[in-house]
Amino acid sequence: MSDIHPLDQLVAACHWIGAKGWAPATGGNMSVRQDAQICLLSESGKDKGTLTRDDFIQVDIATGQALSGRKPSAETGLHTLIYRLFPEAGAVLHTHTVNATVLSRVEQGAALLLHGYEMQKTLTGQHNHLDTVAIPVFDNSQDIPALASEIEDYAARFPLRYGFLLRGHGLTCWGRDVSEARRQLEGLEFLFECERQRRLLENA
Ligand SMILES: CSC[C@@H](O)[C@@H](O)C(=O)COP(=O)(O)O
Ligand SMILES: [Zn+2]
Numbered sequence: 401m402s403d404i405h406p407l408d409q410l411v412a413a414c415h416w417i418g419a420k421g422w423a424p425a426t427g428g429n430m431s432v433r434q435d436a437q438i439c440l441l442s443e444s445g446k447d448k449g450t451l452t453r454d455d456f457i458q459v460d461i462a463t464g465q466a467l468s469g470r471k472p473s474a475e476t477g478l479h480t481l482i483y484r485l486f487p488e489a490g491a492v493l494h495t496h497t498v499n500a501t502v503l504s505r506v507e508q509g510a511a512l513l514l515h516g517y518e519m520q521k522t523l524t525g526q527h528n529h530l531d532t533v534a535i536p537v538f539d540n541s542q543d544i545p546a547l548a549s550e551i552e553d554y555a556a557r558f559p560l561r562y563g564f565l566l567r568g569h570g571l572t573c574w575g576r577d578v579s580e581a582r583r584q585l586e587g588l589e590f591l592f593e594c595e596r597q598r599r600l601l602e603n604a
Contacts, residue, residue, distance in 0.1 A: 402579065406432045407440055407453055409578035410491060414442070416582070417495060418449015422589070427496035427570065429473035432578060437461055439483055439492075441472040475572075477544040478551070482574050485555055489574045491581040496570040499592035504537050504565040506599065511536045512565060514591050522587030523562050524580060535562060535588070540569040563588060 402409060410432045417423050417430070428448045431441040440456040442448060458467040459476055461483045466472050473479065479492045503512060511534040520526045520533050536554055541547045551564060562584055563573030573588055575581030 402577075406490070406578060407456060410440070410456070411451060411453055413491075413493065413578050413582050414448050414451045417493070417585075418447070420589075422495040422497045422585075423448040424496060429475050429479070429494045430492070431456075431459075431473075431479045432491045433461075433483055433489065434458065436487070438467070439479060441466075441476055441479055444471045444473050475544055477548045478572055481548045481552060482572070485552065485560070486574065488576050490576050491578040492572065492574045493581050493585050494570060494572040495585065495589075497589055497592070499589060499596050500565055500571040501568060503592050503596050504567045504569070506596075507537055507565075509537070512592075512595070514595060517591055517594055519587055519590050519594070522583060522590070524575070524584065525561065533562065533591075534558075535565055535571075536560065537565040537567055540566045 410430055414430050426445055426447055429442045431439045433439050438458050439461055441459045442451055443455045443457055446455055457470050457472040459472050459480060461480045464477050464480045475494060482489050482492050514520060514533040516529055518529045520529055523533060538550060563571055565571055571588060573581060573584045575584050
């Protein structure tokens, strides 16, 4: 367990995500759980690759309301949903990568299926490239409460283990701590790149 404060770990993760180009033009949002009731969410509209500790806002997980007058992410409701669904979730990362944005539009089905990749084993609980990893894809919406409700309904019927894609928008993933969330993000992004290339080459 790291002796670096979780918020400082999250700030470092934001800089890493920014350096990767995975949160362009203020896209993306990140959070860390403070306790069972409160999470710390990135402030809306900021460049996520240059955030500091002061750019995170306390939000009530049960209500989605900020404890101060500042505006947390437009997608706060998706972060608080994850923290309510998964008490073990300690950090949530949302990114706007080209791979996630394009693949989620090319995939017309309800989930992006990943199969046959050794790097599936980077995902928590995955031990075999022969397994199929399903990443659900939801149509994008500006109505975050409605989108959160749709995702909650899905999670009541199907496993929601690694993250979900918003069509033409990006990826939201999570972990028990910042380190695991970073690994899930990096693993999924690698797999998305492989799958995008595979589909391009197979259709060439
Ligand atoms: C640059 S617009 C993108 C936003 O609408 C949203 O999708 C996003 O990821 C960032 O919103 P934010 O409110 O800054 O957390
Ligand atoms: Zn977004």
